[in-house]
Amino acid sequence: MTEPLQILFWVVVFPGFLFTLILGLVASWIVRKVSALVQWRVGPPLLQPFYDVIKLMGKEILIPQEAQRTIFTMAPVVSVAGTLLLSMMLWRVSLAGTSFVGDIIVAIYLMVLPSLALILGGSASASPHATVGTSREMKLVMGYELPLLLALIVVIIKSGGQLSLVAIAQNAPVLSISGMLAFLASLMCVQAKLGFVPFDMAEAETELGSGILMEYSGALLAVWKVAQAMMLVALPLFLVTVFLGGFTSSLWAGIGKYVLVLVLIILIKNTNPRVQIHQAMKFFWVHCGIALVVAVILATIGNNYGIGWL
Amino acid sequence: MDNNLLISIFLPLIAGFILLFVPNRARAFCKAVTLIISVVAFVLAINIFKAGDAAHGWPVLQIDGFSLDLLLKVTPLGSFILMFAMGFGVLITIYSLKSTAQVKRAGEFYGAILLTLGGSAGILLSDNLMFLLIFWEVVTVSLYLLIGTGGRGCNFAATKSFAMIGASDAAFLLGVLMVWATAGTLVISEISLATTSAIPIIAFLLLLTAAITKAGAMPLHTWLPTSGEYASASVMALLPAAIDKLLGIYLLILIVRQLFVMQSAALSMVLAVIGAGTIIIAVMIAMVQHNLKKLLSYHAISQVGYMILGIATGTPVGLAGGVFHMLNNAIYKCCLFLCGGAVEEATGTAELEKLGGLGKKMSITFTACFIAALSISGIPPLNGFVSKWMIYQGVIQMGTEQTSGAAKLWSVWLVAAMFGSALTLASFVKVIHSVFLSRLPEELKETKAAPALQRLPMMVLALLCIGFGIFYHWPLKMFIYPALNLEADTVIFGNWESGLATILMIIGIILGSLILAVGFLSKKVRLVPTWTCGEVQENAEMTIPGTHFYKTVSSMSGLKGLYKGQEKGCFDSYDQSGKVGSALTNFLRWLHGGILSIYLSWVIMGLLVILFIVCKIW
Numbered sequence: 001m002t003e004p005l006q007i008l009f010w011v012v013v014f015p016g017f018l019f020t021l022i023l024g025l026v027a028s029w030i031v032r033k034v035s036a037l038v039q040w041r042v043g044p045p046l047l048q049p050f051y052d053v054i055k056l057m058g059k060e061i062l063i064p065q066e067a068q069r070t071i072f073t074m075a076p077v078v079s080v081a082g083t084l085l086l087s088m089m090l091w092r093v094s095l096a097g098t099s100f101v102g103d104i105i106v107a108i109y110l111m112v113l114p115s116l117a118l119i120l121g122g123s124a125s126a127s128p129h130a131t132v133g134t135s136r137e138m139k140l141v142m143g144y145e146l147p148l149l150l151a152l153i154v155v156i157i158k159s160g161g162q163l164s165l166v167a168i169a170q171n172a173p174v175l176s177i178s179g180m181l182a183f184l185a186s187l188m189c190v191q192a193k194l195g196f197v198p199f200d201m202a203e204a205e206t207e208l209g210s211g212i213l214m215e216y217s218g219a220l221l222a223v224w225k226v227a228q229a230m231m232l233v234a235l236p237l238f239l240v241t242v243f244l245g246g247f248t249s250s251l252w253a254g255i256g257k258y259v260l261v262l263v264l265i266i267l268i269k270n271t272n273p274r275v276q277i278h279q280a281m282k283f284f285w286v287h288c289g290i291a292l293v294v295a296v297i298l299a300t301i302g303n304n305y306g307i308g309w310l
Numbered sequence: 311m312d313n314n315l316l317i318s319i320f321l322p323l324i325a326g327f328i329l330l331f332v333p334n335r336a337r338a339f340c341k342a343v344t345l346i347i348s349v350v351a352f353v354l355a356i357n358i359f360k361a362g363d364a365a366h367g368w369p370v371l372q373i374d375g376f377s378l379d380l381l382l383k384v385t386p387l388g389s390f391i392l393m394f395a396m397g398f399g400v401l402i403t404i405y406s407l408k409s410t411a412q413v414k415r416a417g418e419f420y421g422a423i424l425l426t427l428g429g430s431a432g433i434l435l436s437d438n439l440m441f442l443l444i445f446w447e448v449v450t451v452s453l454y455l456l457i458g459t460g461g462r463g464c465n466f467a468a469t470k471s472f473a474m475i476g477a478s479d480a481a482f483l484l485g486v487l488m489v490w491a492t493a494g495t496l497v498i499s500e501i502s503l504a505t506t507s508a509i510p511i512i513a514f515l516l517l518l519t520a521a522i523t524k525a526g527a528m529p530l531h532t533w534l535p536t537s538g539e540y541a542s543a544s545v546m547a548l549l550p551a552a553i554d555k556l557l558g559i560y561l562l563i564l565i566v567r568q569l570f571v572m573q574s575a576a577l578s579m580v581l582a583v584i585g586a587g588t589i590i591i592a593v594m595i596a597m598v599q600h601n602l603k604k605l606l607s608y609h610a611i612s613q614v615g616y617m618i619l620g621i622a623t624g625t626p627v628g629l630a631g632g633v634f635h636m637l638n639n640a641i642y643k644c645c646l647f648l649c650g651g652a653v654e655e656a657t658g659t660a661e662l663e664k665l666g667g668l669g670k671k672m673s674i675t676f677t678a679c680f681i682a683a684l685s686i687s688g689i690p691p692l693n694g695f696v697s698k699w700m701i702y703q704g705v706i707q708m709g710t711e712q713t714s715g716a717a718k719l720w721s722v723w724l725v726a727a728m729f730g731s732a733l734t735l736a737s738f739v740k741v742i743h744s745v746f747l748s749r750l751p752e753e754l755k756e757t758k759a760a761p762a763l764q765r766l767p768m769m770v771l772a773l774l775c776i777g778f779g780i781f782y783h784w785p786l787k788m789f790i791y792p793a794l795n796l797e798a799d800t801v802i803f804g805n806w807e808s809g810l811a812t813i814l815m816i817i818g819i820i821l822g823s824l825i826l827a828v829g830f831l832s833k834k835v836r837l838v839p840t841w842t843c844g845e846v847q848e849n850a851e852m853t854i855p856g857t858h859f860y861k862t863v864s865s866m867s868g869l870k871g872l873y874k875g876q877e878k879g880c881f882d883s884y885d886q887s888g889k890v891g892s893a894l895t896n897f898l899r900w901l902h903g904g905i906l907s908i909y910l911s912w913v914i915m916g917l918l919v920i921l922f923i924v925c926k927i928w
Contacts, residue, residue, distance in 0.1 A: 011814055012821065017818070058832070059833065060834065061834075062835075062836050062837075063835060063838070064837075065837050066749050066839075068669040068670055068746070068747050071669070071747065073826065077818075077822030080822035081814075081815045081817075081818025082818070084814070084817075084818040085814050085815055099805055101805075102690075102805055102806045102807065102811065103804045103805045103806065105702055106805075106811075108728075109688060109689070109699075112689070112732075113689070120747070123742070123748065126667065127840045127841065127842075128854050129841075129843075131854040134739075135858075138736050138859060139862055139863070146729050149724070149725050153721045157721075161707070161709065161710035215841065218829055218833060219829020220829070222825065223822055226822075226825065227822075277862055278866075281863070281866070
């Protein structure tokens with residue numbers, strides 16, 4: 001196969017769009033099934049997330065009159081594109097061990113794209129409920145960005161100033177105190193990025209009526225579901241690659257790490273109530289912030305004096 | 311060739327000076343002259359850049375052994391900045407042709423624009439510090455004139471800007487004299503002072519003051535938001551957003567790379583603190599602003615921090631990133647101010663609370679503003695991302711390779727820079743929401759799109775944002791690396807394949823659109839009113855402006871007091887020095903009360919002091 005065709009195959013089929021999408025829908029089934037078990041319910045069958053997307057595709061599309069239509073319709077699509085690019089980067093690092101498209105700073109910036117698309121989509125829908133959701137989502141992004149960056153610094157110190165994801169995936173920072181702190185804080189950030197309880201205040205079904213996604217329906221909502229399913233693959237994969245040593249030892253170990261992270265996320269989701277936005281910001285800026293400043297100091301000391309476990 | 315240099319400086323200067331006195335009735339004449347001369351200056355600048363290095367001198371003054379020559383020298387750095395500065399001149403002139411903002415004083419406005427262009431050409435080409443200073447003053451004065459053509463309250467803003475920049479120019483003069491005293495020459499390319507003793511360090515700090523005041527870095531930034539509030543948008547787009555940044559950073563690079571040899575670790579610490587502090591503090595203030603132009607001004611301050619931080623790292627990638635960011639910032643910030651100006655002219659207000667839903671009415675302005683806003687927030691694959699990414703690499707490289715005090719704190723600088731980028735995004739989400747998305751207020755239902763002559767510069771700048779982002783190697787190889795004397799392939803050590811990423815993004819967008827298309831084609835689309843859970847509500851009641859988005863931040867317990875103090879001007883060096891000045895005046899006024907007994911007692915006290923000194927010495 002020629003190279004452009006090969007890249008196209010990677011992007012569209014494996015490990016790109018289709019593979020990530022199917023894996024993501026299965027992962028969202030796991031989320032729902034485990035949540036059901038925690039809540040003493042039976043839970044949906046394996047194919048339920050697929051049925052949901054297909055059913056949404058067949059529904060009528062409603063667009064608010066006051067909406068800015070281009071942004072409103074393109075937002076979910078851009079979210080899919082950003083997530084696809086991020087997951088391609090991570091898959092190439094995990095499966096082929098080669099650097100692809102960008103380094104870790106690029107990855108951090110690409111992770112903002114889906115949230116930004118969500119914010120702009122909500123804002124474009126011209127609904128007051130969605131606007132409240134927009135404001136909350138943006139504040140949430142501001143909140144978790146600070147601990148995520150501090151965690152990034154711990155990772156960079158641990159990798160000796162390397163930025164490429166391949167080099168970072170070689171070591172597992174989680175095996176040190178600072179790396180552990182950074183991993184835990186990043187796990188909370190990923191929780192917030194996925195919009196899972198306790199950080200689901202932007203959607204907040206019970207008070208805002210799914211806020212930021214309120215005006216979306218039919219195929220538009222289906223594309224959002226697709227993007228969210230793909231994020232459920234890409235974001236835990238990011239944690240696995242950056243903090244847990246990635247897929248370097250073996251494929252099965254990598255898959256095991258992914259499932260472990262997923263289960264951790266599900267357990268946090270099911271054992272916490274939704275917090276208010278100012279509580280979330282305080283949690284990220286003050287509590288996570290202090291923990292990570294300690295982590296950065298520990299990592300610097302460990303790096304300067306050659307103490308690995310700090 | 312040597313005439314090209316002279317023409318590109320003195321043609322705009324002379325024409326601009328004449329235009330200042332042209333009566334307002336000859337507005338069309340002013341516009342035509344400005345347009346022609348700015349285009350000529352731009353073409354000359356391109357030729358100068360293409361022709362490469364050249365040096366010429368004209369004797370001006372000869373007194374005994376002292377001679378003052380007008381030395382002009384084309385350097386790769388100066389000439390590429392010159393080209394872009396003149397390009398901005400052309401774009402702003404085109405934009406202002408249809409603008410209604412400066413109807414009353416057209417001669418003054420266009421004259422000052424030409425003076426600015428000539429002055430900037432002088433700064434960027436002159437190889438003599440004294441002439442550089444003179445041209446620097448020309449730009450300061452024309453900024454005063456330009457701000458003065460704005461709306462209500464502009465005189466106060468103009469005076470404040472002139473006072474602050476003028477004071478920093480005094481520091482510049484003092485610094486130049488100190489450099490002359492130590493180095494014995496005023497020729498820039500012959501000076502190279504070691505920053506080891508006191509006088510060069512003081513001279514460095516004085517010149518630094520001038521550079522950062524012009525560029526608008528903290529703590530000498532406060533002229534910028536004040537003029538942003540009152541001056542017209544085209545003025546803000548030309549000077550504080552574009553040319554002042556180019557000139558300030560040009561001077562900074564001249565100081566750091568040419569005039570002084572950076573040996574003092576404390577100086578790079580000073581630069582890094584100014585850079586990182588400016589990024590974070592300015593963006594925190596920008597987030598809570600209610601006026602569109604004032605908000606943009608605070609971002610103009612915040613972005614300077616990135617350039618200074620990049621230069622402070624002293625690494626090749628950081629330096630190149632800082633200079634590239636200077637260029638990128640000028641492009642997108644100019645575009646943002648132009649869009650802000652178009653919105654203000656179309657609706658009559660720049661208050662975010664009164665705007666909304668304009669994305670449907672002014673689609674081109676919205677597109678340009680949207681691209682520039684994403685670019686300033688560092689969203690890949692736009693140009694703002696690339697230069698920020700290079701600066702981050704510079705900071706990381708500084709941390710791993712250098713041992714100075716500033717290098718040990720690299721993680722602080724990196725967090726400040728990257729977190730500042732997230733806050734920038736937050737504040738532009740607020741702008742985009744409040745101006746272009748959200749709901750259209752009843753009063754703005756009749757808003758018309760901006761005139762074509764105003765949309766053209768915006769689109770050019772927005773396209774540059776995309777082009778310089780995706781094909782970032784090209785401007786780097788063409789302008790930045792030669793200007794800084796760097797080897798092209800050794801600078802960047804990170805990995806960002808912008809072309810491939812863009813293609814992948816486009817494939818992703820196509821895939822997503824395919825899903826959408828299936829839905830749109832199989833089912834009919836219905837336009838419905840906003841869902842309000844069954845309640846009947848008016849448009850005004852459903853409009854939520856973005857101005858209150860970040861109340862959560864400004865009312866946080868640790869930040870509340872700081873925000874309040876900032877609003878009152880407690881951290882404004884202009885206000886504070888004003889207070890000191892008036893206290894001093896009040897004291898003097900009290901002394902000169904006109905009461906004989908007080909004068910007499912002072913005289914006697916003075917006599918006693920003299921007597922005491924005389925007795926002590928003899």
